[in-house]
Amino acid sequence: MTAPLPLRLGELERRGLRDRVYDLVLEMLLQGDVEPGSRLSIDTLAKQLDVSPTPVREAMVQLERTGLVTREALKGYRVAPPFGPEELAELFDARLMLELEATRRAAPHADLLLPRLREAHDLHRAWAEQVTAAMAAGEPSTRVTQEYFAADAAFHRAIFECASNRFLLAMHDDLGALTHRLRQAVIRGANDVEEAHAEHAAVLEALERGDVEAATASMRAHIEGVRTRSVREEIAGD
Amino acid sequence: MTAPLPLRLGELERRGLRDRVYDLVLEMLLQGDVEPGSRLSIDTLAKQLDVSPTPVREAMVQLERTGLVTREALKGYRVAPPFGPEELAELFDARLMLELEATRRAAPHADLLLPRLREAHDLHRAWAEQVTAAMAAGEPSTRVTQEYFAADAAFHRAIFECASNRFLLAMHDDLGALTHRLRQAVIRGANDVEEAHAEHAAVLEALERGDVEAATASMRAHIEGVRTRSVREEIAGD
DNA sequence: GTCCGAAAAATCCTATAGGAAATTGGGTTC
DNA sequence: GAACCCAATTTCCTATAGGATTTTTCGGAC
Structure with missing residues (x-):
């Protein structure tokens, strides 16, 4: 040997x-x-x-x-043509179903989940601050926003990876590209990224307490928050 | 003109x-x-x-x-290599999530759903009888079983088509091939197809009454029934 | 008998060529 | 001026060729 x-x-x-x-x-x-x-x-x-x-x-x-x-x-x-209102609603409905199920399934594996989620959360905070700073300065760097998007995606993907279901993970990845394209329309809002970060924090905090019910509720609030901000921009953006 | x-x-x-x-x-x-x-x-x-x-x-x-x-x-x-036990469990978990969500969303559209579901259900009954007859005669025709599989898939797909969510439908189709491959292992049981048909009937009957809770409960019982029969065959088959 | 290594075969992968269909542009007719 | 038709171009699609890599086979050494 x-x-x-x-x-x-x-x-x-x-x-x-x-x-x-x-x-x-x-x-x-x-x-x-x-x-x-x-x-x-x-x-x-x-x-x-x-x-x-x-x-x-x-x-x-x-x-x-x-x-x-x-x-x-x-x-x-x-x-692909841009999203219509009904397509947008369907995408959020589907994503809500997936994220809730993933949160439920990942919660029991706190030992695996929490370290990864905390790390992703810190990165998310760092890039969120970069984005808000850049927006305050009036220079929307695509470089920074792309990094922020990646950090946001990493936070959610960590949950799916700990849900111990390869098909759930595959479904999430399949929707990933469309979700990413959607994110781009939601950046314009002034404090959107900070709201998203606060919602992430609520999810993380509930998972740290081991409160599955609160975690899924926070995740639902987060997805609905993203939905609200999306349609707000959908209307605002000519 | x-x-x-x-x-x-x-x-x-x-x-x-x-x-x-x-x-x-x-x-x-x-x-x-x-x-x-x-x-x-x-x-x-x-x-x-x-x-x-x-x-x-x-x-x-x-x-x-x-x-x-x-x-x-x-x-x-x-x-693709054959299913392992954990992969099998994950597939059923994912499918259960999808089917329950689709049932919930399709139930309000009874006018569209019920005619299609009844038609699919009748076809399912017809081919189920063919399969049981063939099995009783000891001649497992692949032709007949394939038609039965198609009828089974059509019943479930009708629900997804009426759920008015293209992403949910796409997820179902993505799992469709693996589900189909799984079906083939579940045929051997003597009265498996009749059990499946009875479970379908329970779902249809609940939807006809407009009882969403009963419909999702029946769907859950159906998927779990398929799961039970699958693992039973998984163990029985050498 | 088993293990190892090199030659041979099979296979994957990319590039190129040409036929078939679709798109574009221009001229004609109403 | 608008609709139509036909030629020219672009583009898609499939077939073929050859280099690069992997797999297999076969012979020899331990």
């Missing part, structure tokens, strides 16, 4: 070109700088990324799952 | 070769005649179906979503 290798590179996951193209296009879409409804030409993307159309094509198939693009046979891909 | 075309073929959806390959491989996997864990070579599939590897490759990317195949970069695709 050989001694355990000091450099164990077996963990680093090998990836094909298709996966890198997927990441790039996904980032481009989440960035939000592409207009909804506009075409996403396979060949054009291939030339822009300096690869052949084949891996681009496969990445687009994979992107269909995120809901960020729509496909029509023989006509190509388009950036 | 021309008169409205008598044959309006605008509805029929045009499909590429990739979609047909997807359907064929999906059917092959749902049929259950391929061994879990075995390799699914792109080139081999392409030769078998007499097409080029390119559309096969795209169909495989799409199949990743169903959970029926697993991919490892540079190593190809494999038929």
Whole structure:
């Protein structure tokens, strides 16, 4: 038997070109700088990324799952159209169901959950302060907001990861891209990020007490808070 | 202005070769005649179906979503390994959450739901009788069981379609393939299909009375019944 | 018999080419 | 000026080719 290798590179996951193209296009879409409804030409993307159309094509198939693009046979891909009011309501209803169930299931695993959640919560606070500072200064940095979005997503994902249900986690990830796109519309509000952070704190505090009922109630209040802020911006934003 | 075309073929959806390959491989996997864990070579599939590897490759990317195949970069695709006990439990937990939520949301739309549900229920009864007759005769026709599976899936899907939430419906469809694969292990029981039909009847009857509480309770009993029969077969089957 | 290693085969992955369909643009007719 | 039709271009889609990697096979050493 050989001694355990000091450099164990077996963990680093090998990836094909298709996966890198997927990441790039996904980032481009989440960035939000592409207009909804506009075409996403396979060949054009291939030339822009300096690869052949084949891996681009496969990445687009994979992107269909995120809901960020729509496909029509023989006509190509388009950036998904913006949310309508009813689609928005359905997304929040679905997310509420998932988050409540995840909170219920994750609460018993406090030993795993709480450290991760506290760490995510601290990061969320740090970036929230950055965002509010940037907004006060009148310079909305996309760099900062993207980091804030990531911290927000990490907080919620920590709960799902501790819910010990891979299908629940998969459903959350499937809605993740659409949720992220939604977040971008909710940033404009002055103290939105601080409200969100306070709601997160309520969830965390209830979980620290081991109070499952209070935790789910706080999570419900949080999701409904995000919903309220979303529709508020939906109306405010022309 | 021309008169409205008598044959309006605008509805029929045009499909590429990739979609047909997807359907064929999906059917092959749902049929259950391929061994879990075995390799699914792109080139081999392409030769078998007499097409080029390119559309096969795209169909495989799409199949990743169903959970029926697993991919490892540079190593190809494999038929997903069989369910372990914990995976089975998680799948039922997730499905229970979805079905209960769908029942709650579909119940108010009785005018849309009940006709469709009754029709699906009648079909379910018809094929259930076919299955029990075939099993009594000792000839388990895959043709009949597949039709029964389709009728069972149609009953549940009718509820989700009337829940008026596209994301809930999408989640259900995402779990659909795995659920279907699970069904195949639950057929052996003598009167399993009749039990399932009786449980469906309880759900339908409660919905006809407009009793949402009873409907969700019946749905919970149904899913738990399927779970019980599944693990019973899981243990019985070597 | 078992383990190891190199050659051979199979497979994955990307690039390129060309046919088929859709979109665009321009000219004509009413 | 608007609607229509046809050509030109763009784009999608599938097939083929070849390099890179993995898997298998086979021979030899312990």
